[in-house]
Amino acid sequence: MRTILLAIALAGVTPANADVLKSSDTGFATRHIQTIAAPPAKVWETLLHPDRWWDGAHTYSGNAANLSLDARPGGCWCEKTATGGVEHMRIVYLADGATLRMVGGLGPLQAMPVIAVLTITLKPAAAGTELTADYAVAGPGLTGIAAPVDGVLGGQWTRLKAAAEH
Template sequence: MLKSMIAAAAGLSLFAAGPAAAEVVARHADGFTLRFAVPMETSAGDVILALDNIGGWWDGAHTYSGDAANLSLLLDPGACFCEALADGSAFEHGRVVVLDDDHLALDAPLGPLKGRASKADLTFSWPDAGAGTMVTMTFIVEGPGLGAFADPVNGVMAVQFERFIRYVEYGEG
């Protein structure tokens, strides 16, 4: 209990520099949209470096191997967001669709969405990197009955976003 309270306090202090928005933007029976955003002073290079080292900030509790160090994300269109498993195989969490100067888009039906989602667009954006940049993560999911997953997926993705922002700012997950 104390550990959970300390972790929650640490997450809140993460956004002390500016207000963060984290919400289910839209939901319906067959889908939902999540949006997480925080203004920060950063460079495009810092954001890209954090994305390139996804194993450094992703929560290992939300991997199949239990260790985020087994994750890889090559920043090239068509590249795999993959996880190395103990048996030597790899699990594909998603694919890079677009990487340009101010955003990364993945087709990423994560966790229980795999095999159920007809659309699972995970996008990170950082337009006009510098002072006051709004770093954003958006997750648009569609598929039969998936609207019921909005709240639990929002909870998991909020933690991932907090860890991502902390990594961009401090280089640690």
């Protein structure tokens, strides 16, 4: 998976609405902001079903249909695999229709001694919904990984936008 992340970064696949806010060998923070041409309720419903929008190439099983999100505090963003499963993130804060905050390292970060927090907020906007996704990661060994992670996340938010607008 790290090879995929690096290939995406080298290809420059990062949406214009993305930003690595800070990056060091001990942490990084990214932010993605998008306007989605759909009402907040529809975006929220889509967000809660990662199996509908997450790219299967960025899963352990290779199939996004194996993803699920138990939308409650303590709920798991999990994935079924042929030999068991994966907990990608755990919900620590949920304000229905407005904010979803989860902790957990995505992709190669899961095997690293880091703490990571993803906060997704939705706000009504004139053209539909403004989505802001902030991902903050702290721990050792993070040199050079911020841009690749940001690139992968940017692709996921683009997919979420397309699914919600469909």
